[in-house]
Amino acid sequence: MNYYLHNDPNLPVAWSPWFAHEYLAYFSVQAIDSMMFLPPVPVKPNPGYGDKLWPVGPKHIDVYKERYQECRQLDPLWSFDYKKRNGDFALEAPSEKTIEPWKVLVIYSTEPDLYLDHDLILQKNQKVTGGSHGWRHMQFKLFGTTYGIAPQSFRVHKDLAELAFENSDDYWGWRYLSRCGHYLSDLGHPFHVKAVPVSFLMKKIVSKHEIFKIVSAMHQSYEVYVERRFREAFEPFKQALLQGAREGRGAREDIQTRLTHYIKQAKKRHNPIFYYLFDTFGQELLSAFDQMDRNSQLDLSIQTNRCSADAARVIFKETNLSKLDFLDRITGEILFDVGRMLGMLFAGYSSKS
């Protein structure tokens, strides 16, 4: 396996640029031979299971990347909008198209960060997670209160995948499983399972607004850093995911049982990463997020995303490159764990179809 996703000749350039979740899914499936050799399945329209129980965001549209038209050539290092790809895609299920299951797992893994979970009213506390999107993608405790439902998002999509497979809709089985893998990856992400170090809250005598900005900035900066490493074909990250997934695919363990430990490990890594980013890049990095507006009605992730390019310019500035060792190491550990969980999840379905 010598590819990095962005140079895999089996994938059309129309699907590029690639984002972190797609790299996670890509290296994880590459570790599972039985998955890679599954025959293509016919593309079908969304069966709409659970539309009432688990509503999707009002702006969400299922695009079908199986039919594409190449339209532009984006610069992969400076692309931060999941919606913008080199190609445009069909808005209705193309009949007579088929696709390999592993590709479905890769190309639909960013869907939950599009409008799928945006602009919903789920819970009165959802402002703390920046809106309904964050609510479904995070779960953390703050002063004894739990915010967010990411473990439930994971379970619901696992159930939806199973329902689709039971009804012989393999295409949607894989597509729901791809979304399911997204939430599972999020649960291994320190900033999704913990908001802010308690010690930081105690020490800092700054406004609630300022805390919110710092937390969002550190979170987004870390995302920017990881994604950039993948796009630069950073070998240790690839190896960490492959090794994790290889271990996970053979693990005789229940994924639900393992989840608690997995989340705990991710939580432990939050403080070190938060403080490292804050202490190393501090004010310079924060100023990249100055254009954020607390009173905006826009989902928080959309706002922070607009600051990604400026954050990348700070983190990957020539004089800062030597400071990335610590992040490289701890992220390797995180990716091993994520790969292990994705390997377990995906391998469990590799006898389907």
Ligand SMILES: [Zn+2]
């Ligand atoms: Zn997410």
